[in-house]
Amino acid sequence: MADRSEPRPIVPLVLVGLGVFLLVVAILMPTYMTGRLEKTPLDLEITTVSTGTGTVLNAASLTAGRAQIDQNVPLVSQRFVTTEEPSDSDTITVQAGSTLRRTDKQGDTGLLTALVDRVSADRKTAMPVDPVGTIQAQGDKPAEEVPHTGLQYKFPFGAEQKTYPFFDTVARQSFDMNFVEETEINGLPVYHYTQTIAPVDLSTVVNLPTNKLALPADTWGVPGGSVPITMTRFYENTRNIYVEPKTGVIVKGEEAVHQYYARRAETPDVDVLNATIGFDDNSVDFQLGKAREGIDQISLISRTIPIIAAIVGLISLLVGLFLLFFRKGRGTPATASGPRTSTAPPSAARPARGENRDFGDERTEEIPRTDLRKPPQQ
Template sequence: MANRSTPTRVIPPILIGLGAFFLIIAILIPLYTVGRLEKTPLDLEITSVSTGTGSVLDSRSLTAGSAVVDQNVPLISQRFVTTEEPSNSDVITVQAGSSLRRTDRQGDTGLLTATVDRVSLDRVSSMPVDPVGSIQSQADKPAEEVPHTGLQYKFPFDSQKQTYPFFDTVARESYDMTFVEETQIEGVTVYHYTQTIPAVDLSAVVPSPANKLALPASTWGVDGGATPITMTRYYENTRDIYVEPVTGVIIKGQEDVHQYYARRAGTPEVDVVKAVIGFDDNTVTYQLGRAQDGKDQIALIGRTVPIVAGVLGVILLAVGIVLLLRGGRTTRGTRTVADGPTTGPRTSGAGSPAPDHDWTTDRTEEIPRTNLRKD
C-alpha cells in the first residue's frame, strides 16, 4: 500500500519556504519600494500663507508729487502651487501663483506684487529639468522664459547639512542656501538654512517702467527741487527656511525683504517694501502634517515592514528546520516489522509455546495381521 504524507513531513518544507519568502521580501522592499515613495506626489494642491507688517510706499503719492511711505502696514503673502503638464514618473511640472498685498486696502489698490511661476522639477532631487520654465510678473505682458537653476518649493528627499542653490523668482537667479543648524519645530527635527541676496538692480531683471523712474528731486524727498532725479528699484532679501530632512518639505519660511529706490545699490532712499514676512501658524501646521505623513509612509515601508518580514522569516525558517531534523531522527529510530514466518518458538492457539515434537521417534508400526487356519 502507498505511503501517505503526514503533517510532520509536509509542514517543515512549507515553513522553510515561507521563511525564505519573507526574508526575500525584507531585502527587496527597501531596495525597490522605498524609491517609489521618495518622489514628489503628482497631485499637489498647496496653499501657503505668510503674514507680517512693514513699511510700504504709497504708489499714488508719486504722481501726487511727494513720496509717502506708510508705516506698520499689515501684509499678507499667498502662494498657490498646483501640478501641471508635463508630469510623469520622473518629472513634475508645478505652477505657483504668488501675491503680496496690504490688507488695509481693498481690491487692486492693496495689491503690491503678483507673479506666476512655472517650472519642471525632478521628483526626487527637486532640482529643475527641461523645459526651462517661465515667469509672468506683469499682468499686461505674457510670461517670459526664464532658466531655473535651483531649489524652490521643496528640498530633496534625505536633505543634507550642506549648501544648496535656491532660486529667487524676484531676482530670477539662484543664490546659496546655507545650512545653519539642526533644531525642532513642535517636536519635529528640522534643518535650518539661510540665504542672503545682495542688492539686485530690478531694472536689469525686468524692463518695467516702475523699476527705473525719473522724477523731480522734491518728489523723491531729496535735495534738488525740480531737478529730475533718476532712481533705480533695488531688491534685497534674507531668507530663512526650516526643512524636514526625510521628506524635504519646507515646514517654515521667513523673509526679511527690502525693495527700495536709490541712486546707488545698498543706499536706500525711498522704501518700496520693507518687512519681515513668515508662514502663519496654519501653514506651519499643514506643512508639518504633510511631512509627517511622508515620514510615516517611508518608515512603514522602509523599516517597519522589512523588520517584521525579516524576523518572521527567520522564525519560520528556524522552526521549519528544527521540525525537519526531528522528523528525520524519528524515522531512523522506528523499526518496521515485515509480515512472514518467524524463527522463534511457535505458539499454540492459547498463546503458550507448543511442545516440540520428535518426528523421528513418534511412529506407529503397523503389524501385519495373518489369518490362522487349521488344517
C-alpha cells in the same frame, strides 16, 4: 503486499518556503520600495500663507508729487502650488501663483505684487530637470521664459547639512542657501538654512517702467527741487527656511524683504517695501503634518515592515526546518513484500492447547481436534 510510501512533509516545506520569501522581502524592501516612495507626490495642492508688517510706498503718491511711505502696514502673502503637465514617474511640473497684499486696503488698491511661476523638477532631488521655466509677472502679458537653476518649493529627500542653490523669482536667479543648524519645530527635527541676496538692480532683470524712474527731486523727497532725478529700483532679501530632512518638506519660511529706489545700490533713498514676512501658524502646522506623513510612510516601508518580515520569516524558517529534520530523525519503518516473520517467542505466538485467546471483546476457546479417520465408538 503493496508498498506503502511515506506522505510528503507539506507543512514543513510550506513553512520553509514562507520563511525564505519573507527574509527576501525584508532585504529588498528598504532598497527597492523606499526609493520608489521617496518621490514628490503628483497630486500637489498646497496653499501657504505668510503674514507680517512693514513700510510700504504709496504708489499713487508719486503721481501726486510727493512720495509717501506708509508705516506699520499689515501684509499677507499667499502662495498656491499645484501639479501640472507634463508630469510622470520621474518629473513633476509645478505651478505657483503668489500674491502680496496690504490688508488695510481693499481690492486692487491693496495688491502689491502678483506672479505665476512654472518649473519642472526631478521628483527625488527637487532640482530643475530643464533649465527653462516661465514667470508671468504682469497679468496682461504672456509668461516669459526664465532659466530656473535651483531649488524652490521643496528640498531633496535626505537633505544634507550643506549649501544648496535656491532660486529667487524676483531676482530671477539662484543664490546660495547655506546650512545653519539643526533644530526643532514642535518636536520635529529640522534643518535651518539661510540665504542672503545682496542688492539686485531690478531694471536689469525685468524691463518695466517702474524699475527705473525719472521724477523731480521734490517728488523723491531729496534735495534738488524740480531737477529730475533718476532712481533705480533695487531688491535685497534675507531668507530663512526650515526643512524636515528626510522628506525635504519646507515646514517654515521667513523673509526680510527690502525693495527701494536709490541712485546708488548701497544707499536707499525711498523704500518701496521693507518688511519681514513669515509662515503663519496654520501653514506651519499644515507643512508639519505633510512632513510627518511622509516620515511615517518612509519608516513603514524602510523599517517597520522589513523588521516584522524578518522576524516572522526567521521563525517560520526555523520551525519548518525543525519539523523537517525531526521527521527524518524520528524515521518510519520500511515495509517489505512477502510473508512477515515474527520475532516474538513461540510461547507468545501460539497459545497453549485449551487456553482462551482474547480477540478484543470476543473470547474463543480452542476445541480438541477429533480424528475423523477413526469410526465412532459404540
